[in-house]
Amino acid sequence: MIKNFRSTYADIQLKNLDFNLINILNLAGSSRFVCPMIKANAYGHGAFPVAQRILKNAQLPLGVMLIEEALELRSAGIKSEIIVFGGFDQIGARQIVDAQLTPVVSQFEQLEFLNSIVVDSIDIHVKFNTGMNRLGFNISESDKIISFLKNHPRLKVKAILSHLYASQLSHLENSSAAIQAQCLSQMIEQFKDFGVHAHLLNSDAIAHLAQFKDQPQHFLNQHNWGFRPGIMLYGYRTNEIQSPIEIKPVMALKSFILDVRLVKKGDSVSYNGTWIAARDSEVAIVPIGYADGIHRLLSNRAHVVVEGKKVPVIGRVCMDFLMLDVTEISNVSLQKKEVIFFDDRSQGADDLARDAETISYEILTSVSSRVPRRYIETEVHA
Numbered sequence: 001m002i003k004n005f006r007s008t009y010a011d012i013q014l015k016n017l018d019f020n021l022i023n024i025l026n027l028a029g030s031s032r033f034v035c036p037m038i039k040a041n042a043y044g045h046g047a048f049p050v051a052q053r054i055l056k057n058a059q060l061p062l063g064v065m066l067i068e069e070a071l072e073l074r075s076a077g078i079k080s081e082i083i084v085f086g087g088f089d090q091i092g093a094r095q096i097v098d099a100q101l102t103p104v105v106s107q108f109e110q111l112e113f114l115n116s117i118v119v120d121s122i123d124i125h126v127k128f129n130t131g132m133n134r135l136g137f138n139i140s141e142s143d144k145i146i147s148f149l150k151n152h153p154r155l156k157v158k159a160i161l162s163h164l165y166a167s168q169l170s171h172l173e174n175s176s177a178a179i180q181a182q183c184l185s186q187m188i189e190q191f192k193d194f195g196v197h198a199h200l201l202n203s204d205a206i207a208h209l210a211q212f213k214d215q216p217q218h219f220l221n222q223h224n225w226g227f228r229p230g231i232m233l234y235g236y237r238t239n240e241i242q243s244p245i246e247i248k249p250v251m252a253l254k255s256f257i258l259d260v261r262l263v264k265k266g267d268s269v270s271y272n273g274t275w276i277a278a279r280d281s282e283v284a285i286v287p288i289g290y291a292d293g294i295h296r297l298l299s300n301r302a303h304v305v306v307e308g309k310k311v312p313v314i315g316r317v318c319m320d321f322l323m324l325d326v327t328e329i330s331n332v333s334l335q336k337k338e339v340i341f342f343d344d345r346s347q348g349a350d351d352l353a354r355d356a357e358t359i360s361y362e363i364l365t366s367v368s369s370r371v372p373r374r375y376i377e378t379e380v381h382a
C-alpha cells in the first residue's frame with residue numbers, strides 16, 4: 001500500500017456505527033425484517049468494512065443498488081444475503097444467480113430472465129410503485145405477477161416492498177406515505193398465499209415509527225413493516241423532529257493546515273479573486289478540494305472548525321486546496337493544526353449540506369476515493 005503523504009482523512013468511528021445499528025435493532029424488535037442499506041460504498045463509509053461491522057453485530061441482509069456493488073462484497077468475502085435493489089438485465093440476471101444474490105424485481109421481463117436461468121430456485125423480492133414513479137410494478141399488474149409466480153415456482157417470492165417518496169412527513173396520517181402504505185397493504189393481502197413480508201420504512205419513517213410506537217392504530221404500526229435504514233445508520237436524520245432513536249455521526253472528515261500566509265488588505269484569495277481581504281489577514285491553506293468532495297458551492301460559504309473555533313472558507317474552493325480566514329485565531333501557532341469539516345462533536349455533514357444547498361447524503365457520498373478512510377475503534381462520546 002502506498003503511504004499517505006497528505007493528512008486528509010475520513011475517520012470512520014465504528015463504535016458509532018454499532019451504536020446506531022443497535023438502537024435501530026432495538027426499535028425493530030426480534031421479528032422484523034431489517035436490511036441496512038450499504039449502497040454507494042455504504043454512503044461513502046466503505047462498503048466492505050461497514051458490511052463486516054454490521055454482520056459482527058447481527059446476521060442481517062445487506063442492501064445495495066448495483067450488481068457491481070454486490071459482486072465487490074462477494075469477492076471481498078461477504079457470504080451473507082445481499083439484496084440488489086437497482087434492477088438488472090439478462091446479463092445481470094446471470095450474475096445474480098451465479099453470485100447467489102437476492103434480486104428486487106421491478107419489471108416483468110426480469111421475472112422471465114431469472115426463470116430462464118435459475119436451476120433450483122431463487123428468492124426474490126417484488127417491488128411496487130406506489131407513488132415514487134421510479135422503479136417497481138404498478139399495483140394494477142399484481143394479478144399478472146401472481147399468476148406468473150404461481151406457474152413458475154422456482155421463483156420464490158419472499159417479500160414485497162415499496163419506497164416512500166416524502167418520508168419526512170410519514171408521521172402524518174393523511175400524508176403521501178400513508179397512502180403509499182395503504183397501497184402496499186393491498187398487495188400484502190393479494191400476496192398472502194406466498195407468505196410474504198413487506199418492507200417499506202427508510203430512516204425518516206423509522207424515526208417517526210419510534211415516536212408512534214405506542215399507537216397501534218398509526219399506519220406505521222399497521223404491519224410489521226420491514227426497515228431499510230440508510231442515512232440514520234451513518235448518524236444523520238433528515239427532519240427536525242426529535243426522535244427517540246439516538247444516533248451519532250459515523251464519519252469525521254479532517255484535513256490540516258499546510259501553511260499560513262499573510263494577505264494584505266485589498267488583496268484577493270484563490271481563483272477569480274472572489275474574496276478580498278477587508279483587513280490584513282492570516283490565511284490558512286488546507287490540502288482538500290472539490291476533487292475530494294468539498295463542493296465548489298461551499299466557496300465563501302462554509303465554516304470549518306480549527307482549535308474548537310468556526311472559521312470561514314474564503315475564496316473559491318480549488319480542486320486540491322481551499323483557504324480559510326484564520327485571522328481571529330492567529331494568536332496560536334496554526335501550522336499542522338487539524339481542520340474539521342464534520343465529525344460527531346463540532347459540526348455535522350448536515351451543516352455543510354445546508355451551506356452547499358444539498359443534503360447530508362450527498363456530502364457523505366461525495367467524499368471521494370482520494371480521501372483515505374481510517375477505521376477507528378474509539379469509545380462513543382458521552
Ligand SMILES: Cc1ncc(COP(=O)(O)O)c(C=O)c1O
Pocket residue numbers: 037085163201202203204228229230231232
Ligand atoms: C430503495 C431504498 N430503500 C431505502 C433507502 C434508505 O433511505 P434512507 O437513507 O433515507 O434511510 C434508500 C435510499 O435512498 C433506497 O433507495
